[in-house]
Amino acid sequence: EVVLTQSPDFQSVTPKEKVTITCRASQSIGSSLHWYQQKPDQSPKLLIKYASQSLSGVPSRFSGSGSGTDFALTINSLEAEDAATYYCQQSTSLPWTFGQGTKVEIK
């Protein structure tokens, strides 16, 4: 199975700062990489699909990049409401797998 490793596990950030979370796949997965945001006591919410495709209703400060084995989620100008855990997920081969998550805390 494809193993996804996120970095860092935890990040404490001040508002308006830029945040970058990386996701590395154990084998090439093309662009079949998706990002989710999970706020405390909520279910995950899709943020970015196919590595870099934005979604309607998601703030433009969220962007994704990468292909193959290395991917990144960037949050430009972090806002307080962005405090959450972020997960990457691959859909190139079953079983679909997730990264371990990156928790973003607001200082």
Next chain:
Amino acid sequence: QIQLVESGGGVVQPGRSLRLSCAASGFSFGNFGMHWVRQTPGKGLEWVALISYDGTKKDNVDSVKGRFSISRDNSKNTLYLQMNSLRAEDTAVYYCAKDPYGSGGDYFDHWGQGTLVTVSS
């Protein structure tokens, strides 16, 4: 709007069975693949099972093969997960999630609120 509402969770003894349900509304349920995904504090998010729009394609993660079975009733807009021979390691919040396509093989564009399953004697 799209709603997915899980039910059927609870506390169950090891070796027993439980059936989860997910009631869908706000979209053409019979046109989309569906999934079950679980979450534990220790293992994070884990995809469990998928079913295509018409129920002809199914698959699940190795750790539940032979014990869990996914099914759907398109006339009732409902997704199911039959869980047999439950183990302590199956303890988790179980989410149903919608696929953007009929075949059920991509990302999860909508999630339910989850239902907690606790396997304990």
